Amino acid sequence: MARFGMVIDTKRCVGCMDCVVACKTENDVPDGHCRDWISQRLQGEMPDLRLTITSERCNHCDSPPCVTCCPTGASHVQDFGKVVLVDHGKCIGCKACLAACPYGARFIHPEGYADKCTFCMHRVERGQMPACVDVCPTRCMHFGDLDDPESEVSRLIATRRHFVLKPDAGTRPRIFYLE
């Protein structure tokens, strides 16, 4: 059974926001909301500064607190790809999942349900890549099965230095950033 994840090369990412625009277009994300976004972290002291640009979204964690806290089962882990999804028809809009997510990856859709990145499952099920991965002009984003040692994402993680966001939160995120 596949376990989808993403690898993003911070050496290549220029923060152009194509991934953000592609997601909004592909998923009809309402105005004033976003399922993915760009963050820039400036670290160090002058003159030794380091700028890291990251394209961020739901981390589809292996231990997703948004799923365990959900009172209706609307937030769930889908069998195919072990992707974290929200069943809009079950969501009551209690916002516990928003409070439980250490990444701030969820928001309330204007229609009232919790919304977030789906890894574009509707595209992946057709054999396509997520929209953000597809449009990236620097090819910094990679998507695939983390459980398949031969997949591109597994090989990148095995051979390159990488980090995940907020590892201490204990959610075991599945988006890896190459250093």
Place this chain on the structure above:
Amino acid sequence: MIELLTTRHNPMVDPTLHVWEWQIPVYLFLGGWVAGSMVLTGYLQRQARAPGQSSVGDRLPWIGLVLISLGMGALFLDLEHKLYVWRMYLTLQPLSPMSWGGWILLLVYPVLALGALATLADGWLDRWPAIAAFARQLQSHTATRWLSLANIVVGIALGIYTGILLSSLGARPLWASAVLGPLFLVSGLSAGAAFAHVIAPDHREQEQLLRFDNLFLMTELGLIALFLIGLLTVGAVHAQAAQLLLGGPFTAVFWVLVVGLGILLPLAIQSLMVAGRIPHTIVAPLLVLLGGLALRFVIVYAGQHSEWISL
């Protein structure tokens, strides 16, 4: 130095999380108050009393029904997808305290309603003989014992769940404490005892409730100390969250409203009342209720403000 810039701008999430407003603290306060009242009702139902002697335990179930309905009303107002609320009751999610809470609330109503029915005098029910017969059965010694046990068990479950609800959301370091459950339960017991003291018809009961409340207030102080010590010693992220109450934007309201006016001052006044130095007054119980409400507001608002330190 770390400077973080983000293009994200989602409502309720940025710049800091603010998904819950007044509705949730009000619900947690009213739920805790009802929980405390139920535990006290259960205790008072087990007390021997002379025939015809009235007890505040007869009034608390009625008030509990009103308070829990107001609380659930506030909870409903908070939901963003209101028409789907019935989805709560098609499932029990074993790992979700909110799911457990939904079912506990369903238990609260029948326990309170049966307790209320048992307090009705025959005259009230003359027009409904079947209900009158049922009410008389509820007044039997055995039924009273069972109802008392149900009040205590469901009351404790309701009181603790309101705290665990927050502490299970581990992404908010301020809430990541097992002490929140007992703290909210004891705060609810304190609110319940304070209010029951005001409406108690019997002086002996008033004295008893005052002593209980003083005990609850002292326990609450101890639990607040444990809560802060736990946060300060468990790690950097939690220690930073504790600073919200120890030098941050919520410090003044926490120490003045919750600890000072909500616990220490009423404890002092009520100690003097118990000692017979001053007459009974509703000032202290009102301060206890104010402090309980302020506690929920501070914990809910400050908790949302706390977050895991970024990479």
